[in-house]
Amino acid sequence: MSATTRPYHHGNLREALLEAGERALEAHGAQNLSLRELARDVGVSHAAPRRHFADKQALLDALALDGFEGLRTILTGAIADAGPDFDARLLALARAYVAYATDHPALTALMFASKHQDGAPPELAEAAERAFAPALTAVAEGQRTGAVVPGEPERVAKVAFAALHGLVALTNNGLLDDDLPLDAFLDEAVERLVAGLRPR
Amino acid sequence: MSATTRPYHHGNLREALLEAGERALEAHGAQNLSLRELARDVGVSHAAPRRHFADKQALLDALALDGFEGLRTILTGAIADAGPDFDARLLALARAYVAYATDHPALTALMFASKHQDGAPPELAEAAERAFAPALTAVAEGQRTGAVVPGEPERVAKVAFAALHGLVALTNNGLLDDDLPLDAFLDEAVERLVAGLRPR
DNA sequence: ACCTGAACACCGTTCAAGT
DNA sequence: ACCTGAACACCGTTCAAGT
Numbered sequence: 001m002s003a004t005t006r007p008y009h010h011g012n013l014r015e016a017l018l019e020a021g022e023r024a025l026e027a028h029g030a031q032n033l034s035l036r037e038l039a040r041d042v043g044v045s046h047a048a049p050r051r052h053f054a055d056k057q058a059l060l061d062a063l064a065l066d067g068f069e070g071l072r073t074i075l076t077g078a079i080a081d082a083g084p085d086f087d088a089r090l091l092a093l094a095r096a097y098v099a100y101a102t103d104h105p106a107l108t109a110l111m112f113a114s115k116h117q118d119g120a121p122p123e124l125a126e127a128a129e130r131a132f133a134p135a136l137t138a139v140a141e142g143q144r145t146g147a148v149v150p151g152e153p154e155r156v157a158k159v160a161f162a163a164l165h166g167l168v169a170l171t172n173n174g175l176l177d178d179d180l181p182l183d184a185f186l187d188e189a190v191e192r193l194v195a196g197l198r199p200r
Numbered sequence: 201m202s203a204t205t206r207p208y209h210h211g212n213l214r215e216a217l218l219e220a221g222e223r224a225l226e227a228h229g230a231q232n233l234s235l236r237e238l239a240r241d242v243g244v245s246h247a248a249p250r251r252h253f254a255d256k257q258a259l260l261d262a263l264a265l266d267g268f269e270g271l272r273t274i275l276t277g278a279i280a281d282a283g284p285d286f287d288a289r290l291l292a293l294a295r296a297y298v299a300y301a302t303d304h305p306a307l308t309a310l311m312f313a314s315k316h317q318d319g320a321p322p323e324l325a326e327a328a329e330r331a332f333a334p335a336l337t338a339v340a341e342g343q344r345t346g347a348v349v350p351g352e353p354e355r356v357a358k359v360a361f362a363a364l365h366g367l368v369a370l371t372n373n374g375l376l377d378d379d380l381p382l383d384a385f386l387d388e389a390v391e392r393l394v395a396g397l398r399p400r
Numbered sequence: 401a402c403c404t405g406a407a408c409a410c411c412g413t414t415c416a417a418g419t
Numbered sequence: 420a421c422c423t424g425a426a427c428a429c430c431g432t433t434c435a436a437g438t
Contacts, residue, residue: 036431
């Protein structure tokens with residue numbers, strides 16, 4: 001871009017498209033994301049993306065995959081920073097997930113949307129599983145110390161995650177913040193969640 | 201279509217479009233719903249829908265509105281048929297919601313997505329509120345009899361609904377049924393939900 | 401190997417015009 | 420009042436061709 005050369009592209013078109021895609025995703029939603037627009041943003045012809053993404057869905061899949069990897073990093077960090085107390089660890093995970101999901105609402109929706117449909121690449125499901133491994137581990141820990149009801153850890157973790165994800169879904173769609181400050185609400189919800197997981 | 205008359209349309213184009221829209225929605229998703237396709241299905245020119253729906257979003261909003269009214273009918277019926285026992289009433293509501301949402305996955309996603317967009321008509325939010333009134337009432341009941349933690353009923357109901365909605369969201373996106381039979385899973389989840397709501 | 405340019409079939413939306 | 424037909428600007432996708 002500096003001197004005279006001006007090659008086909010400034011380096012890695014694939015990465016540039018993904019970056020522009022993430023911006024466009026949060027800006028106008030997955031519905032209105034246009035490959036041609038991304039190509040323009042990045043300065044290539046509208047047919048150039050084809051080299052790197054077979055079609056629009058392939059680009060969306062790649063974005064979702066990156067999303068799961070980002071989430072994994074966040075969750076892993078959160079659990080590492082949390083102390084040994086079980087409730088604190090669970091709260092840290094929950095907070096981290098909510099923070100990630102509310103920071104990237106459109107990406108989160110994409111990650112959990114029809115991506116799972118017909119021809120979704122298996123890497124997506126694998127990345128999702130890796131992302132949630134910390135949560136699974138936490139539940140299993142909790143079960144060993146008796147802080148969590150017994151049962152298949154995967155199942156228990158999924159129930160807990162579903163509750164959290166529902167909160168995030170409603171928040172990101174504007175159904176909660178009318179009358180609720182999210183932070184306080186989250187604390188209450190997670191408290192309730194932990195209460196629901198406790199043996200009785 | 202029968203004799204010679206062949207008027208502009210067979211009656212109510214608006215209703216016909218909504219019906220075709222609901223089918224198309226569940227068939228190929230809101231993303232790929234095409235106004236022109238609906239017009240073809242119904243047998244009018246591609247510009248005819250404009251009389252009844254200002255644009256595509258207006259049709260989607262109308263579909264979502266119908267969805268909330270359908271949900272309201274279902275929930276009202278479920279609570280009416282349930283006995284006096286609180287847990288049974290809550291379970292009935294939860295079951296009814298899950299049944300509705302898994303029967304109409306794309307419509308459910310639409311109902312909780314486009315809802316809050318910039319120019320969403322206020323009728324949508326009102327219809328949503330009416331739909332969930334039975335749940336709000338049930339929580340308030342539970343609080344009077346001491347079966348549910350105290351606190352603003354709206355807030356408590358929203359936490360509970362969020363949990364359920366998360367379950368539905370994961371189910372409808374194929375993230376649960378790999379390894380879990382939904383019915384048994386739902387029972388466990390609702391049990392946990394009720395446990396979370398109980399004072400301790 | 402990577403990108404361009406033209407082309408095709410499809411959209412949503414608009415608007416004059418028909419009945 | 421309700422619908423048609425042509426038109427416009429935009430897509431996603433394909434493919435020969437350039438470097």
